[in-house]
Amino acid sequence: xxxxxxxxxxxxxxxxxxxxxxxxxxxxxxxxxxxxxxxxxxxxxxxxxxxxxxxxxxxxxxxxxxxxxxxxxxxxxxxxxxxxxxxxxxxxxxxxxxxxxxxxxxxxxxxxxxxxxxxxxxxxxxxxxxxxxxxxxxxxxxxxxxxxxxxxxxxxxxxxxxxxxxxxxxxxxxxxxxxxxxxxxxxxxxxxxxxxxxxxxxxxxxxxxxxxxxxxxxxxxxxxx
Ligand code: PMT
Numbered sequence: 001x002x003x004x005x006x007x008x009x010x011x012x013x014x015x016x017x018x019x020x021x022x023x024x025x026x027x028x029x030x031x032x033x034x035x036x037x038x039x040x041x042x043x044x045x046x047x048x049x050x051x052x053x054x055x056x057x058x059x060x061x062x063x064x065x066x067x068x069x070x071x072x073x074x075x076x077x078x079x080x081x082x083x084x085x086x087x088x089x090x091x092x093x094x095x096x097x098x099x100x101x102x103x104x105x106x107x108x109x110x111x112x113x114x115x116x117x118x119x120x121x122x123x124x125x126x127x128x129x130x131x132x133x134x135x136x137x138x139x140x141x142x143x144x145x146x147x148x149x150x151x152x153x154x155x156x157x158x159x160x161x162x163x164x165x166x167x168x169x170x171x172x173x174x175x176x177x178x179x180x181x182x183x184x185x186x187x188x189x190x191x192x193x194x195x196x197x198x199x200x201x202x203x204x205x206x207x208x209x210x211x212x213x214x215x216x217x218x219x220x221x222x223x224x225x
Contacts, residue, residue, distance in 0.1 A: 006048045006090075007049075011052070011088065013040050013041050013051065013092045014094055014131065015053060015055040015056070016032050016095055017029045017032040017056045018095065019056065019098075020128075022110065023109050028100075028101070031182040033058060034056070035205050036147075037053065037055065038062075041063050042063035042206070042209065043212070043213040045063060047214075049090070051066045052084045054084065054095075056077065073101065082135075089220065090220060091144050098128055100128060101125060103124040103125065132144065132165055132167065136167055143168050145169045145170070150172065151175055151176040158190075171190075171212065185205060188208070191212070
């Protein structure tokens with residue numbers, strides 16, 4: 001009898017988009033649906049882990065047996081991750097986090113200024129904290145897996161992110177190809193590590209997630225007993 005691959009392990013996963021407020025009714029965001037991150041949470045749970053799923057705004061049901069923490073902005077996702085990540089064994093950053101947010105959130109709805117008849121407006125953006133890099137920099141860090149959503153030079157950009165952010169593994173996701181990536185039901189990815197390059201061909205996000213969790217467990221040594 002072999003216990004499940006991640007039995008006794010604590011896994012923290014981010015999913016979905018973040019929303020960066022401009023005013024009380026408008027925000028900057030992206031097309032992430034949360035499907036890939038939720039599929040990973042379900043697969044980790046099925047592999048026996050205790051799972052915390054920190055998610056931006058999505059229209060998905062929580063996977064069974066997973067603890068879900070809802071957040072909105074990159075800053076609130078950063079804070080939730082650092083409340084949950086202590087003592088975890090594996091951190092998977094699947095969320096599409098906004099790199100920048102408006103420097104100021106207007107307290108009231110931004111009005112068109114009729115007297116100026118302005119045809120354009122400028123918004124100053126400031127950098128958000130890099131969540132996955134901040135986890136990878138912790139003294140007592142879990143095994144850290146990031147994603148890299150790229151529209152060209154997939155593997156070289158992804159591997160560059162792995163090194164720059166101090167990740168154990170990066171999952172390269174071509175988000176220019178049709179039928180995979182953002183908001184689709186299927187995905188195809190390549191996982192890169194120091195001495196690893198493993199491709200997973202197109203399949204449902206749930207199947208891809210199962211294969212990824214198996215690989216992460218192997219790579220973090222959780223499978224050794
Ligand atoms: O949600 P779905 O519709 O199912 O789509 C899945 C997906 C395409 C969103 C997913 O597979 C994916 O690729 N997620 C990463 C999206 C992304 O924003 O990638 P990036 O290359 O911009 O970021 C690189 C890594 O840094 C990611 O792990 C990201 O979570 C992390 N990051 C980025 C910025 C930031 N401020 N903090 C972060 O932690």
